[in-house]
Amino acid sequence: MLKKQFVMIVFTLCALSSFAQVKISGLIYDEYLEPFYSAKITQGSNFALSNVDGEFTLVIKDALPQTIRVSAFGYKTELVEVTSVDQQINVVLKENILLDQVVISASRVPERIIESPVTIERLGLGDIRKNTSNSFYDGLTNLKGIDSREGNYGFKSINTRGFSDFSNARFVQLVDGMDTAAPALNFSAGNLSGVSELDIHSVEVLPGASSALYGANAYNGIMLLNTKNPFDFTGISVLLKGGVLSQKAAGTNPFYDAQIRMAYRFSDYFAAKVNYSYFEAEEWHATDMRNREIDSANLIDGSLNSVTDYDGVNTYGDELFADLSFFGNVRPGILLRRTGYTEQQLLRDTKTKNLKFSTSLHYRPYGDESLEIQLATRLAIGDNIFQGSSRFAQRDYYIGQSKLEVKGDNFYVRGYYTRNDAGNSYDLTKTGIVMNEAGTSFQNWGRDYFNALVANISSPNALELARNFADRNRLQPGTPAFNQAFDRVTSTLITDPNGSAIYDRSAYIHADGNYNFRSLLNDWADVQVGGSYRQYNPDSKGTIFNDANEEIEVEEFGIYSQIQKKLFDERLKLTASLRYDKSENFKANYSPRFAVNYALGANKGHILRASYQTGFRNPTIQEQYFFLNTSVKTMVGSTADNLRRINFTNFNVFPGIGTIITNTTGDEILNNSVLTRSVYDNTFTGPRYLKSAYTEIQPEEVKTLELGYRSILRLNNQNNLDIDVNAYYSQHRNFVFVQDLVVPNYGTILGTGQLDADAQLAFRNAHVREFNLVTNSRSEVDSYGFSIGLHTKVFKNFELGANYNFIDYKMGEDKDFGLFDPNFNTPKHSAKLQFGNERLFNNFGFNINARWTDAYRWISPFVKGNVAARTVIDAQLNYRIPSMKSRFKMGGTNLFGKEYFVAPGAGQIGQLYYLSWIINN
Incomplete structure (x- = not known):
């Protein structure tokens, strides 16, 4: 009897267990009926991810029927009711139309792009997959209103709404919440210390002033790069890429790019990932031999041997000058300059290299997303050329970041430490000057020039003969004497009269946090508070900053609050923000923002918006404490x-x-x-x-009024037309200039x-x-512009996108005697076009991007000059082999176009052709 009762009890418990815990399985596909990898299937607090074959298994702990939720970033969420254990579950995820995609950066809360209170651009996984450029970062330039500062192959940065050179300190770039600005530069070095192609999840760009939420330096805009969470994206992914660069000056040279991502979800509580990437390529050679007049106000075509005061853009050592009368009895007013060395003669290695490594540990104490702790480290090392007040050969540079973050459903707190090391970097201008002096002093060289000029005054080639005679003792590139002197100069600190090496081991610590009170207010409104703190610790031994005899330490902090409320059946959305910031070297700054959205139409598919935004930029640590002597002029910060x-x-x-x-x-x-x-x-x-x-220098300030309209128009049963229009007017005060x-x-x-x-x-x-x-500057500047973007599908599956952007500025009363010329550095007109089809036929797709920009003027401390209009066409073909979990891509950039540069002095950009193999991504 007892035995029978025991059997009955066990049977009952098993029945209850199976009733309360059901295991279901299914398949997830994309709209082309291909297996969908890493879709998220949730029911209550339980979730699972689809594998590379689209398969998933989920344990449901409650009695059936239950509703499961199938979602993926950039795709429409599907709800499926499960009524039986044996139910066949097949789900097709459809890609969100552009304005339906969800972003976080505009308000620090998830919202659809169409509902964002300000202008925003986004690049998602689908866009990255279709990208025609050499990397996802290069592809950002195809977005509306986005400009790429392509200084060299290895150094590129993103900007919006003008007013920046390669020292892009008015635009903030964040990777998973960490500012990627180098401690010494105070601006981001593009993607050199950023994210690998395999680990990028999405990119969000907020053009324009964003200081109300993001604080100092979010002046022109902010970009958030979000990486893949190892809980959601697991496995080993590999990218192998190779190709050639073609340029008249450098010829045709190969480049290589290899990346690997390894992520593993050990349990619902713990996951980890590791990323490694490396590229090597021949740098775009900079060979601008035009002559600069005083302060490089204009660039002229002039031969070295036809003038006495030749100062080539990409020649170095010819910056020193003296009046010819200093060397002999002639009338004053004729400037004499030495013969300079070309950039290629002062670069021992003309390749650019970049190695990136990152790793992160993720812990979820409750086994779900309600609380997650992340410990992450990123580092990058490499070689490239940077153009600032001079041209700098960055050799063996290093930048590293470490972060600890705790985040939950309604809060986050993070702290991180950033440090850089200049390695064996050196200044090309100072190198050229000292190398000339190593051959013979400027005084002796000038005297030889004058004597030879007098001796050959009747010859039509008198200037050339004089220069050749004066150069007879000059160190010749490639000789042992030249190489020995070069090694000595570039390894001696620039603070020494005979050196050009840069020392920089600067660092900063940063902490910030945010809390959303929405759940405590019963969803009445989104009410957020947050703050940040940063301490800079520059260390250059006097080579960049004025810290040779006294250390520098600068602290700044900020606090902010934002409220966002929907009214009138959620048609009206109001957003108000206010931020207070204080840096120890400047007065406090207040940054308000107010925005209003109103949705029209039965489906709320037409949204009008207006916003008032403010921004400010504290001068960078360089601008505050500059003390850089190039033997010509000393750069001095004016705090x-x-x-x-x-x-x-x-x-x-x-x-x-x-x-x-x-x-x-x-x-x-x-x-x-x-x-x-x-x-x-x-x-x-x-x-x-x-x-x-x-x-003394003060922070820059900007106030912006912006209007916008977004709409999703249904063209037919299958296709929609996305429309995004915006216009703005900005007032700028206290522009920093040199x-x-x-x-x-x-x-x-x-x-x-x-x-x-x-x-x-x-x-x-x-x-x-x-x-x-x-x-x-004491002059005031206003800027204004508008843009329109359209996106749709034609012929059923062909994607078509187009956008146009206009931007300009006007000066107020000239209070600088014509000496202030803002570094607008942006074309008035630009137009971009995209056309492609991911599934032209059976795993084969293509995409084409075309960009046109008109001519513009470039202003920087290094050089000023005009940049010609250009048209750039990029294209790619791709082929998927599902059985190999592989995608092959073949493409090229600047096809059929002539070489161009984005600034005088930068390398001419030619053609690039690539072939890539991506596995399990």
């Missing part, structure tokens, strides 16, 4: 703390009298200087010896702009110092 540290010793030689020692202080740079062009440029329209009136100044070693510049007797003597004897002062 009070930096000027306090400056004290130059001047050795003033008087023939027949001797040497008199004087000092130049930071106060004199600010208050006893004249504008360089008022001294040396005969075309300057202001008074001679115009006294500088510039002050002003060239001359300070006499002795004497006083009077308030009227006149020189006292001692100052006149100082200028007559060239007893002066030249400086590039980083300060604020």
Whole structure:
């Protein structure tokens, strides 16, 4: 009897267990009926992921019937009711139309693009798969209103709404919440320390001022790169890519790119991933041999041997100049410059290399997404060329980041540490100058030039003969003497008169957090509060910053709040934000934002929006504490703390009298200087010896009014037309720029702009110092623009997208005597077109992108000049082999187009052809 009861009890428990816990299986497909990898199937707190064959198994702990939810980022969510254990579950996921895709960055809460209160651009997994460019990062330039700063093959950065050069400090780039700005540069080095192609999940770009939520430096916009979570994307993925670069100056050269991603979900509680990527390529050679006039206001075609003052854009060592009368008895006014070395002669290796490594550990204490702890590390090392105030050969540079983050359904708290190392980097300008001096001094070279010029004055080739004679003792590239001198110069710190090496081991720590009170308010509204803290610790031994004798430490913090509320049947959405920021070197800054959306139509498919946004940018640590001496001019940051540290010793030689020692202080740079062009440029329209009136540097400010319209129009039963239109007007104040100044070693510049007797003597004897002062323009600038984007499908499965962008600026009253020319550096008009089909037939697809930009002017401390209009066409063919879990892609960039550059001095960009093999991605 007891035995029978025991059997009955066991049977009952088993029955109850099977009733309360049901295992179901099924298949997930995409709209082309291909197996869908890594779709998420959830029921309550239980979830599963589809494998590479689209299969899934999910345990349901509650009694049937139950509803399961099938979702994937960028695809429409499907709900399936499960009524039986034996039910056949086959789900087809359809890709979201563009404006239906979900973003987070605009409001820090998930929302559809069409509902975003501000302009936003997004690149998802589907877009990355269709990309025609060499990498997903290059492909961002095909988005509406996005500009790519392609300084070289290995250095590219993204910007929106103008006003940036390669030092793109007005645009913020985040990877999983971490600012990728290098500690010394204070701006992101593009994707050199970013995300591998295999690990990128999505990219969101907010054009325009975003300081209300993201704080300092979100002036032109912000970009968030989100990586794949190993709980959702598991397995081993591999990318192998190779091809050739074709350029007239460099010829045809191979490039290589290899990446691997390994992710494993050990349980519902623990997952981890590792990423490794490496590329190597011949750098685009920079061979701009045009001549610069004073301050490089214009670029002219001029032969080295046809003028005395040739200063080539991509030649170095010819920056030093003196009046020819200094070397002999001729009339003053003729400038003489040395012969420079070309960029290729000063680069021991012309290849660009980049190795990226990242790893992260993910822990979910409750086995679901309600709470997750992440520990992540990223590092990058490599070689490339960077164009800033000079051209810099970055060799063996390093940047590393480590992060600890805790996040839940309604909050996150994170902290991270960023450190960089300049490695064996050096300044090309200073290298050229010192290499020339290693052959013979400028004084002896100039005297030889003058004597040879007098001896051959009747010859039509007198200038060439004079230069050849003066260059006879010059170190010749490739010789042992040249190589020995080059190694010595580039390994000696730039603070030494005989060195050009850059030392930089700067770092910063950062912490930020956010909490959303929505659940505590019973979903009445989204009410968020958050804040951030950062401490900079620059360390350059005086090669970049003024920290040779005194350490620099700068702290800043910010707090913000935002409320977002929907009204009138959720047709009206109001968003209001306010942020307070304080940096120890500047006054506090308040950044408000207000936005309103209103949905029209029965299906709320037409949304009008208006917003008022503000932004600010604290000057970078470089701009605050610059102290970079290139032997021509010293770049000086103009914070009070930096000027306090400056004290130059001047050795003033008087023939027949001797040497008199004087000092130049930071106060004199600010208050006893004249504008360089008022001294040396005969075309300057202001008074001679115009006294500088510039002050200590302050943060930049922008206020923007923006209007927009988004709509999803149904064309037929299958296709829709996405429309996205926006227009804006911005007012800018306190633009940071570089002003060239001359300070006499002795004497006083009077308030009227006149020189006292001692100052006149100082200028007559060239007893002066030249400086590039980083300060604020006194002129005001307004910018404005509009853009329109269209996207649809034609002929059933062919994707067609087009967008147009217009942007321009206007100057207010000129309070800088024509010396301030904002680094707008952006074409007024640009148009982009995309056409393709992922499934043209049986696993075969193609895509084409075309971009046109009109001509524009480029302004930077290194060089100024015009950039020609260009048309760029990229294309790719791809073929999938499902049995091998592989996708092969063949493509090319700048097809049929001529070489172009985005800025004078940068490498000419030719054609690139590639073949890639992607496995299990």
